[in-house]
Amino acid sequence: MRFHKLLRYVTALAVLLLCGCAALHPVEPAGPLFLTVLHTNDHHGRFWKSSKGEYGLAARKTVVDRVRAEEAARSGQVLLLDAGDVNTGVPESDMLDAEPDIRGMNAMGYDAMAVGNHEFDNPLSVLRRQQGWMDFPLLAANIYDSSGQRLFPAYHIFRLRGLTVAVFGLTTETTAVVGNPEHIKGLTFRPAVDEARELVPKLRGQADVVVALTHLGYAESELPGVPKTGSEILARAVPGIDLIVDGHSHTRLDVPAQESGTFIVQAGEYGKFVGRVDLLLEGGRVRLAGASLLPVNPDGEAVPEDQSMLALLAPFQEKGQDALRTVIGHAAGDFPADRAVMRSAQTALGSLVCRAVMDKTGADAAVMNSGGIRAGLAAGPITYKDLLTVKPFGNTVCTVDMTAEELAEYLRLTASLPPGSGGFAQYGGVGFTLRGGRVGDVVVNGAPLEAGRMYTVAVDSYLAAGGDGYPRVDNLQGFVNTGFTDADVLREYIARSSPLDPAAYAPAGAVRRE
Ligand SMILES: [Zn+2]
CATH class of the missing domain: 3.90.780.10 (5'-Nucleotidase, C-terminal domain)
Structure with missing residues (x-):
């Protein structure tokens, strides 16, 4: 008995010492590091599947969980990001201020979301309530209030096993033109490129991987009164971004676009796909090891729905439908x-x-x-x-x-x-x-x-x-x-x-x- 107790004590001490040493002297892991970025954009209230069985958070969770299991098996790490516009488009969601969508994102383990222009379809008080529901940061570096303060956190640093990832958010400047004037009164949407030029070098100094989570749009047409903007313009203008996870233009990029050494991805719309980007870190360099769009029943084929997610969402769907009858x-x-x-x-x-x-x-x-x-x-x-x-x-x-x-x-x-x-x-x-x-x-x-x-x-x-x-x-x-x-x-x-x-x-x- 005494011997066992002693052994346990020694083992505990050894573990303590080892952990202590590791914390004091971080050791570069020997092999390559895998980072998988899963991404969605322009969800627009599609928490429930369509009448044709397309998309929906329950099937999305199945897809996300499969990747998480795969990555866990090879000691890879996963970040789940959304590039904005969770709001507006489905009556049941709109009537509930997108609460089911956000609760569902929490249950799926989203790590961050960018602010989309449609987040301003509701008054700021609603957006603040939505932010309160979110278990993840809502990011936008380029939105300022009338006192010159940022309205949202600009970035979030993720300290993962063996690597640090900086994710910063940007919102399309066209929100100033297309947004509801009542809701954006007094707000400034600073040029995304200017904001990134200041932010990226700072983040580069702190992180192994820099990800821009943008609601800018890919190869968008020009709007009168607003300088041309877009994720491809950001990539060309600002060096040092490894990956741009974009939204807003609802573009389905089956293969990542590449501009000046930066990869740009976007996963269409409504959660019909979960985008997947596999990055490999070796010797301080970030390489693209693969990228694809994982279908979430875009043609009604059968990714099974996750039962826990269905149980979470079903009461919201009923409540939303009740609201339609008022x-x-x-x-x-x-x-x-x-x-x-x-x-x-x-x-x-x-x-x-x-x-x-x-x-x-x-x-x-x-x-x-x-x-x-x-x-x-x-x-x-x-x-x-x-x-x-x-x-x-x-x-x-x-x-x-x-x-x-x-x-x-x-x-x-x-x-x-x-x-x-x-x-x-x-x-x-x-x-x-x-x-x-x-x-x-x-x-x-x-x-x-x-x-x-x-x-x-x-x-x-x-x-x-x-x-x-x-x-x-x-x-x-x-x-x-x-x-x-x-x-x-x-x-x-x-x-x-x-x-x-x-x-x-x-x-x-x-x-x-x-
Ligand atoms: Zn948008």
């Missing part, structure tokens, strides 16, 4: 969506949908396809669920700037789509004549079209991409996908404008066909 407004009369009428003439419902979109975006005009309006509104109370039958596709509202000539041409092309087709256009804010295939007498909000003036036109993401035979506009300068879903924009408008009198949306001849 009354948000009233109609004083019917807004019918009779298919034959909707696809051959301007209707009150078409005008209502266009008005809502113009109200949200400040656009001068709006164009919608009749086929995108799937149900009418009956006189009486209106719920969010009703609106999801009117606009069920979850398309997002977009705006594009056009010259007077481009607008006239856009009207000509859209008004030429045949009656009876889903493309038959409903207009807001404009009136014109179509005579022998030519557009004339164009009036925008009561004033004649002015040559040399720019006009902002709102359409949805489906039409912007050329859906239903519409001219494609998502490749034009000044194109902005606001990310707001059409049903949610309608909900906001109806909540504000009820009771809705159909007479106020009477279809005064937007298009006179002669």
